[in-house]
Amino acid sequence: MSQETEKYIDFIRSLSGLDISVYDNTFLEKTINSRKVDTSSKTDQEYLSYLTNVPEEPAELLRQLSNSYSEFFRNPLTFSYLEQIILPQLIEKKKIRNENEIRIWSAACASGQEAYSLAIVCDELIGNNNTKINCRIFATDNNPNELMDAQKGVYYSTALGKVTLKRIQTYFTLKGETYTINPQLRDKIDFSVFDLLSDQASCPPASVYGNFDLVFCSNLLFYYKPEYRDSILGKIGNSLAKGAYIITGETEREILMGKNYREVFVHSAIFQKR
Ligand SMILES: C[S@@+](CC[C@H](N)C(=O)[O-])C[C@H]1O[C@@H](n2cnc3c(N)ncnc32)[C@H](O)[C@@H]1O
Numbered sequence: 462m463s464q465e466t467e468k469y470i471d472f473i474r475s476l477s478g479l480d481i482s483v484y485d486n487t488f489l490e491k492t493i494n495s496r497k498v499d500t501s502s503k504t505d506q507e508y509l510s511y512l513t514n515v516p517e518e519p520a521e522l523l524r525q526l527s528n529s530y531s532e533f534f535r536n537p538l539t540f541s542y543l544e545q546i547i548l549p550q551l552i553e554k555k556k557i558r559n560e561n562e563i564r565i566w567s568a569a570c571a572s573g574q575e576a577y578s579l580a581i582v583c584d585e586l587i588g589n590n591n592t593k594i595n596c597r598i599f600a601t602d603n604n605p606n607e608l609m610d611a612q613k614g615v616y617y618s619t620a621l622g623k624v625t626l627k628r629i630q631t632y633f634t635l636k637g638e639t640y641t642i643n644p645q646l647r648d649k650i651d652f653s654v655f656d657l658l659s660d661q662a663s664c665p666p667a668s669v670y671g672n673f674d675l676v677f678c679s680n681l682l683f684y685y686k687p688e689y690r691d692s693i694l695g696k697i698g699n700s701l702a703k704g705a706y707i708i709t710g711e712t713e714r715e716i717l718m719g720k721n722y723r724e725v726f727v728h729s730a731i732f733q734k735r
Pocket of ligand 1: 679
């Protein structure tokens with residue numbers, strides 16, 4: 462890490478108490494460089510002075526470091542495996558064991574798109590399966606603003622590009638230019654703030670004991686340095702039930718390869734703990 466990057470880390474720590482050294486070096490430096498360009502700062506000294514003197518800039522830098530882009534059914538291949546293989550198998554397993562709950566955690570849910578996509582698939586499968594099994598979905602993020610948006614469940618059409626017309630008609634209500642998730646679906650999800658890097662709890666307190674059948678940890682790991690990725694994976698690993706699944710983003714598969722996980726389908730980004 463360069464001396465300049467360390468200066469930014471020290472500055473943000475002294476200003477806000479936040480530790481941005483947890484971010485992957487390349488990502489951190491790329492984000493700082495992009496802010497330098499956007500603020501027409503020619504040197505690090507100029508940008509540091511901009512950060513110090515323009516009150517909105519530290520928040521803008523932090524906002525860009527905490528990317529919260531998401532969309533419904535973001536990785537269609539993953540959702541297709543879930544819908545056609547993983548969830549039907551889980552339903553059968555629960556029936557055989559006389560258990561009535563599938564436990565799912567969307568561990569960095571941003572403004573809810575991933576959790577609602579899961580809720581839609583579960584609702585359809587359970588409706589078609591004539592079963593008493595319930596899908597309990599816990600959705601967490603460390604950003605309270607994202608969670609507030611998630612709970613509102615209001616989206617522009619750009620987030621719905623991969624949602625079929627039938628699903629839009631069934632699960633959303635169009636009001637003006639936005640689509641609102643139907644309250645029956647929203648009420649099936651338990652939203653709460655949870656920091657995957659905090660030492661306080663190993664799983665969302667609302668879930669009480671974890672024991673998840675499926676955890677989505679998608680498009681978050683690659684922003685962090687390897688030791689923090691390991692810490693997040695350790696936490697999630699401890700919250701998984703035996704034989705449970707963890708799902709990452711498409712470009713994060715490599716992070717789990719060679720670790721204590723087995724990719725269930727080639728290139729699927731769906732892993733099972735060994
Ligand atoms: C790029 S979004 C991914 C959203 C969704 N999982 C997806 O794949 O579309 C990353 C999210 O991770 C959240 N996040 C980052 N660090 C986190 C942490 N330490 N604990 C919990 N959430 C975190 C961010 O607030 C953001 O909403």
